[in-house]
Amino acid sequence: MFSEDPGARIEEVFRRIQEERMAGLPFINPALSVAAVGFARHGADWRGVLLTPWGIQLLLLPAVADWPVPPLLTRAFRQYPAGTFAFLPNHEKELGDYLACPLISDMHPFADQQTALATARACLIALDIPPVRSEAQPAAPASDGRRRFLGLDG
Template identity: 85%
Template sequence: MFHHEDPSALIEATFRRIETERMTGLPFLNPRLRIAAVGFARHENDWRGALLTPWGIQLLLLPAVADWPVPSPLERAFRQYPAGTFAFLPNHEEGLGDYLACPLISDMQPFADQETALATARACLIALDIPPVRSEAQPAAPVSDGRRRFLGLDG
């Protein structure tokens, strides 16, 4: 199953069901937070966005094409973004189909409200597309005597 249009509403409905059926009463849930699909947009063959739940923030990828490759269970899939390489695990939920998930934040207790958690999820998505800053002014790490000997640089 692939998604022709933004899957946000389907994601939210699926994870509300998961919250009700599997997560109710667990002590690590933040009761101030609600399920939200954040910033889902098409990126090549994926629908990419963040999923905010009372138990975490995850980066989700869902298929935007029919021949979307799904790794076998417990096999990680990797995606390269300007910020770096991210590892995803495959999942499947009835009504949603196959998707890949990369946990970003697992302790939601520090979030005081939904607005702060939403802003954090949006910031995570923005950060994916920003390459790391590398300053030319930063000095190289000093070479230790042991490294000098190992590299044959001590004379």
Template identity: 45%
Template sequence: MSTFWSIPTQDQPLEYQGAADREQVLSARDGFCPQPAPQGWPHDPSFELEATYRLIHALRMQDVPILNPAIRVEAVGFRLWQGCWAGVMVTPWFINLMLLPGSMPLPACRPGDETRLLLPEGSDMPFIAGHEKAIGDYLMCSLFSPLPQFADHISARATADEVLKLLFTPPAAPAADAPDLSRRRLFGLGTSKP
């Protein structure tokens, strides 16, 4: 009997036949999600992230009580930032900010190590290093886990979009021609008269 595997989609569950156990299916997933090049992802890794986390959901997360069945797997808003791919990963068990190597490597960390990164809006955020065979090394910052506060996937995705907007929008520089509203200036103190 031949072995058959297929990647689950949002509407189609994982199918497998002939696998001795779940670990055999897990090790086979590398054929579906190409490993990133050692120097990093040359393209947006959203497709590979979604495929990998759908498999994790189907194979490792069954019967885990923290799953929110209203939430599905989705990679949201991945973009290049400082040579790395940054975006939010939404799954039924977490919403995490994730970084993957692009043209630049991630900071050197072993899986489980914590590193802190300064994001464009000025927050110093803690990231935990991780590794999955199908996607390679990554850094993740937990935003929500578990997800009981989300009634549906639309609200989870909207939250991911808002997080990206807040974290990756640099603070606005003060306008050069803004009026000086200091108390001394308002009351005419400290000004020189011509």
């Protein structure tokens, strides 16, 4: 459980992961570095975006002692204005339990850290914006939240 913003701890843990486990892997964008973006408390969760040279993920960490952690490989769902998002449980020794929802997995299109940070911030902002629908456009099923959020619904 984190009583204060876990952003600095997240960055420390994922920088170590970058150095120890991800070094030299072909899907790493060397122009990017680890950053915890916009972590704020939302009910029982600390919510924010993790930017790494290998992806952008929406992370949830515990803000309360009795934070429920689903069994390994079991998705947990959270509803936001942009839709319903599926998270998978993870655990790092120095961080504890957390939930992760991958948003972007190919980081090679990002030329620099500033562009990647702007994208991470935009992802966090977009999470709290409901989709705009015309009267002629039917509502998409709630399970398509991540696809709508990323603009992949056609």
